[in-house]
Amino acid sequence: MTDERRIGVYICHCGGNISDYVDVKRVVEAVQGEPGVIVARDTIFACADASQQEMEEDIVKHHLDGLVVASCSPKLHTLTFRGVARRAGINPYQYTQVNIREQDSWTHTDNPAGATHKAISLVKSGIARTRLTEPLEPLVVETTQRALVIGAGIAGLRAAIGLADVGLEVFLVERERELGGWVGRFGAIYPHGRNGRDLIASLVDEVRKRSSITVFTNAELMAKSGSFGNYVAAIRINTDLPELIHVEVGSIIVATGFDSYQPEAGEYGYGIDGVVTLPEFKALVDGANGSLTYHGRPVRTIAYIYCVGSRQPGANEYCSRYCCAATTHAALEVAALDGQVHQYHLYRDIRTYGKYELMYTESRKRGSVYMKFPEDAPPEVSRDAAGRLTVTTRDLLTEGQELAIPTDLVVLVTGMVPRKNEELMSLLKVPVGTDGFFNEIHPKLRPVETVVDGVLIAGACQGPKNSAESVASGLAAVTQSAAILKKGVAELDPLVATVDADACTWCDKCIGACPYSAIEQVEVGGRQVATISPATCKGCGGCVPVCPEDAIDLRGYTDAQIRAAIDSMLEEPVA
Amino acid sequence: MTALVDAGLLADVQKFGAADVSACFSCGNCTAICPLSTNDATFPRRLIRYAQVGMKDALLSSKELWTCYYCGECSDTCPTQADPGGFMSAARRYAIASYDRTRLARTMYTQPLLGSLFAVLLAAFFAVFMYASHGPQDAGSLALFRFVPEELIHNSGVAVMVIVFLAGLAGVVRMARGISRQESIAVRDVVGSRAALGRSLRALWEALGIESIGQRRYRVDCETVQEERPWYRRRWFIHAGTMWGFLGLLAATILDYGLALIGVKATGTLVPIWYPVRLLGTVAGAALIYGTTMLIVDRLRRSNRSASDSTPADWTLLALLWVTGITGFLIELALYLPQPPVWGYWVFLFHVSVALELVLLAPFMKFAHAVYRPVALFFFALARSRSETGA
Numbered sequence: 001m002t003d004e005r006r007i008g009v010y011i012c013h014c015g016g017n018i019s020d021y022v023d024v025k026r027v028v029e030a031v032q033g034e035p036g037v038i039v040a041r042d043t044i045f046a047c048a049d050a051s052q053q054e055m056e057e058d059i060v061k062h063h064l065d066g067l068v069v070a071s072c073s074p075k076l077h078t079l080t081f082r083g084v085a086r087r088a089g090i091n092p093y094q095y096t097q098v099n100i101r102e103q104d105s106w107t108h109t110d111n112p113a114g115a116t117h118k119a120i121s122l123v124k125s126g127i128a129r130t131r132l133t134e135p136l137e138p139l140v141v142e143t144t145q146r147a148l149v150i151g152a153g154i155a156g157l158r159a160a161i162g163l164a165d166v167g168l169e170v171f172l173v174e175r176e177r178e179l180g181g182w183v184g185r186f187g188a189i190y191p192h193g194r195n196g197r198d199l200i201a202s203l204v205d206e207v208r209k210r211s212s213i214t215v216f217t218n219a220e221l222m223a224k225s226g227s228f229g230n231y232v233a234a235i236r237i238n239t240d241l242p243e244l245i246h247v248e249v250g251s252i253i254v255a256t257g258f259d260s261y262q263p264e265a266g267e268y269g270y271g272i273d274g275v276v277t278l279p280e281f282k283a284l285v286d287g288a289n290g291s292l293t294y295h296g297r298p299v300r301t302i303a304y305i306y307c308v309g310s311r312q313p314g315a316n317e318y319c320s321r322y323c324c325a326a327t328t329h330a331a332l333e334v335a336a337l338d339g340q341v342h343q344y345h346l347y348r349d350i351r352t353y354g355k356y357e358l359m360y361t362e363s364r365k366r367g368s369v370y371m372k373f374p375e376d377a378p379p380e381v382s383r384d385a386a387g388r389l390t391v392t393t394r395d396l397l398t399e400g401q402e403l404a405i406p407t408d409l410v411v412l413v414t415g416m417v418p419r420k421n422e423e424l425m426s427l428l429k430v431p432v433g434t435d436g437f438f439n440e441i442h443p444k445l446r447p448v449e450t451v452v453d454g455v456l457i458a459g460a461c462q463g464p465k466n467s468a469e470s471v472a473s474g475l476a477a478v479t480q481s482a483a484i485l486k487k488g489v490a491e492l493d494p495l496v497a498t499v500d501a502d503a504c505t506w507c508d509k510c511i512g513a514c515p516y517s518a519i520e521q522v523e524v525g526g527r528q529v530a531t532i533s534p535a536t537c538k539g540c541g542g543c544v545p546v547c548p549e550d551a552i553d554l555r556g557y558t559d560a561q562i563r564a565a566i567d568s569m570l571e572e573p574v575a
Numbered sequence: 576m577t578a579l580v581d582a583g584l585l586a587d588v589q590k591f592g593a594a595d596v597s598a599c600f601s602c603g604n605c606t607a608i609c610p611l612s613t614n615d616a617t618f619p620r621r622l623i624r625y626a627q628v629g630m631k632d633a634l635l636s637s638k639e640l641w642t643c644y645y646c647g648e649c650s651d652t653c654p655t656q657a658d659p660g661g662f663m664s665a666a667r668r669y670a671i672a673s674y675d676r677t678r679l680a681r682t683m684y685t686q687p688l689l690g691s692l693f694a695v696l697l698a699a700f701f702a703v704f705m706y707a708s709h710g711p712q713d714a715g716s717l718a719l720f721r722f723v724p725e726e727l728i729h730n731s732g733v734a735v736m737v738i739v740f741l742a743g744l745a746g747v748v749r750m751a752r753g754i755s756r757q758e759s760i761a762v763r764d765v766v767g768s769r770a771a772l773g774r775s776l777r778a779l780w781e782a783l784g785i786e787s788i789g790q791r792r793y794r795v796d797c798e799t800v801q802e803e804r805p806w807y808r809r810r811w812f813i814h815a816g817t818m819w820g821f822l823g824l825l826a827a828t829i830l831d832y833g834l835a836l837i838g839v840k841a842t843g844t845l846v847p848i849w850y851p852v853r854l855l856g857t858v859a860g861a862a863l864i865y866g867t868t869m870l871i872v873d874r875l876r877r878s879n880r881s882a883s884d885s886t887p888a889d890w891t892l893l894a895l896l897w898v899t900g901i902t903g904f905l906i907e908l909a910l911y912l913p914q915p916p917v918w919g920y921w922v923f924l925f926h927v928s929v930a931l932e933l934v935l936l937a938p939f940m941k942f943a944h945a946v947y948r949p950v951a952l953f954f955f956a957l958a959r960s961r962s963e964t965g966a
Binding site: 300301342364365366367369371391395397398399402403404405406414528 | 576577578579582583585597598600601621624625627628629630633733753
């Protein structure tokens with residue numbers, strides 16, 4: 001069968017990126033005689049339109065049924081050349097991309113002969129794989145025109161409104177009795193100075209106006225079944241008589257928010273009268289009537305200690321990014337209440353990024369003093385026998401001088417930590433990072449998508465964000481949902497694992513290896529065997545090597561293809 | 576050592592006319608551009624920081640307050656327009672007021688109306704006090720010391736001097752103790768050994784001789800911005816003229832008194848212009864009048880950075896010096912006129928009253944820099960020689 005294949009091979013110069021180190025002509029000569037190769041050429045830029053057209057013409061003219069392009073990383077141009085194959089009538093999955101740039105020319109700039117030899121091996125191996133390719137068709141899934149939003153904070157509320165406005169039906173599930181989350185409890189917030197409660201009230205108002213949004217409060221997601229485009233979510237409504245309802249949805253937007261870091265007793269004096277966290281302080285400032293008081297005492301001096309619970313080796317190593325700006329904003333609020341209050345900001349680093357820099361400058365103009373303490377000598381808080389509250393710190397801008405600041409209030413600038421949501425995490429199967437927040441696929445290129453198709457993340461459940469950034473990510477999740485659902489059908493990569501039911505003995509090892517719960521036990525012809533849901537499988541290949549019977553194969557990366565690729569690479573004698 | 580923060584410090588210094596240094600973000604451009612800031616004495620940034628943070632003792636114990644001559648380069652190049660030079664100047668006023676425990680200096684600085692009223696009343700008091708014991712106004716010749724008895728002037732002068740000495744000494748001790756603590760200098764480091772003593776004497780010469788009388792750094796390092804001006808219009812020369820004039824007049828007065836004591840020449844005896852003491856007095860008087868007049872002109876024209884912001888304290892000192900100088904010359908004129916005019920007696924009474932006031936108020940006003948600056952320069956010279964010798 002292999003001799004019947006008609007394969008075209010194209011070796012790219014990448015304008016010198018490859019050809020400066022790899023003798024491209026020699027590679028072409030070396031692979032010309034490989035079994036199945038009908039056409040072998042070099043090209044200056046394989047990805048250029050003219051080159052693509054040339055390949056298409058070759059494919060038609062020579063009746064090719066396989067395509068190999070040796071160029072850059074598959075991350076860059078797999079889809080480009082699958083497109084070439086499809087347009088010329090070859091099944092896109094009979095195309096193989098060989099990476100002779102990142103994996104060869106760029107890494108062996110000191111050894112052109114070796115790089116050329118390696119390129120020959122890599123291309124031959126790609127040809128060997130291509131000889132064994134079979135046509136594959138993408139999985140087409142019909143999608144349900146409904147979305148589920150978990151969490152009705154500012155991100156979830158805005159996402160629900162956005163989904164309704166693009167014509168999707170929405171179920172909005174909130175665990176608390178009230179909608180609005182953190183922002184709903186705040187007074188004026190940065191960057192716009194608008195009142196958080198008012199913002200939430202207007203969003204809730206907009207939600208109520210839209211009949212396509214169904215709101216469940218005191219409600220939790222209990223289970224998720226089904227697969228991409230057609231999930232079934234079980235929602236428990238915790239009233240006097242708890243009720244379990246099931247809804248079918250095409251996408252799920254997780255917007256479960258964050259918890260505020262809670263200092264340990266004694267951490268920077270937490271527990272001492274007069275030592276509060278940032279959210280506690282925010283409530284104090286929001287509730288101030290005319291002047292700032294704490295337990296009835298007037299507040300004349302405030303010391304802020306930044307990065308409490310953040311950027312700690314071995315604990316929360318990340319920066320919570322919102323706290324610096326939130327604190328400078330609160331300091332401006334205090335200055336507006338009473339310009340005579342002395343405010344000392346004790347920081348490790350200040351990051352009032354972007355336009356928030358203006359608040360930082362303004363706060364300094366209003367008398368806030370910023371002091372940088374050394375990372376290895378953080379401030380200490382104490383209250384002496386006479387009841388005087390004092391913060392002792394070193395100021396690096398005053399030659400590291402140790403200073404004792406008598407103060408009325410110490411504000412521990414606490415950051416965001418991930419919500420404790422073990423059940424939700426395990427039922428959604430969305431991975432979390434080392435910081436405990438949900439992980440996106442790519443922070444810039446695919447910022448709201450997760451490895452679970454159709455499950456999107458928005459707001460601070462993904463990582464610390466301010467309200468504006470949370471809203472932006474909520475809307476990004478709306479756009480992504482619309483892209484999946486509005487066509488009514490979605491295509492999925494067919495590169496998934498399949499089980500040979502005849503070989504399977506149902507030892508259940510594969511179930512443990514699958515991170516996506518794609519494998520189920522079924523009965524076929526009276527035998528218990530494994531089956532893999534193609535819509536849920538991500539093609540990670542985790543189940544393939546654990547199967548003792550070799551009953552599982554990964555489409556597009558079959559054992560036979562991989563073995564042929566390796567064998568071909570080993571055939572080439574080392575020069 | 577831990578410093579206790581005084582949260583109200585900056586606001587307090589600002590009462591002395593400090594620019595709004597809250598705009599300062601401690602970049603240090605001012606220190607970099609300053610022609611006088613050295614490794615042994617860095618300013619202005621560090622001192623601005625002291626004020627922002629609330630380190631009152633450190634600010635008042637900084638010799639660097641007084642090693643600045645306000646050329647204004649720092650203020651011209653400050654990226655946040657925080658006016659470091661203006662701050663230094665205000666901090667010196669704050670220091671003068673803080674070294675004085677009577678709070679008189681503070682009142683003079685922070686309540687200009689009350690301070691001016693006090694100055695006028697004090698001069699009036701001296702005039703009334705002198706006039707109360709006045710003698711006859713001789714019409715034939717200008718017998719000034721019969722009109723206001725020499726004895727009375729002399730005794731009042733001595734009393735005023737004693738008060739000024741004690742007040743000045745208290746301030747200097749307070750300042751010197753502060754700086755010693757800040758710089759970790761013990762008494763034995765100053766006079767404890769022959770080497771230490773030698774070093775201290777050299778530092779004293781540098782502070783008093785080279786820097787104060789000689790105005791070296793003011794003249795050489797601090798005038799880069801004004802090189803286009805003729806020498807007699809430069810800041811250092813105008814200031815030196817004023818100072819040399821004042822010191823010359825002080826010397827002439829003491830010499831004149833000395834000559835009377837040893838019976839060479841009675842006070843008030845008419846002598847020709849070339850008579851050494853009179854010549855010294857005349858030249859010094861001319862220098863004082865030139866200096867103070869130009870200082871006033873510069874301030875009125877705002878012709879340089881330091882003259883562009885004038886406080887009531889600046890005007891009070893200049894006015895007292897200028898009036899003392901001018902009235903002195905008028906008396907000279909009256910004495911040597913062929914027909915002695917009667918106004919000569921009144922100008923004399925006025926001159927004596929203003930001069931007494933000038934001396935009496937010296938520790939409580941800008942004049943005090945004449946003492947505090949040399950003390951700071953002494954510590955500066957000491958720090959330099961200690962860092963050079965590694966002591």
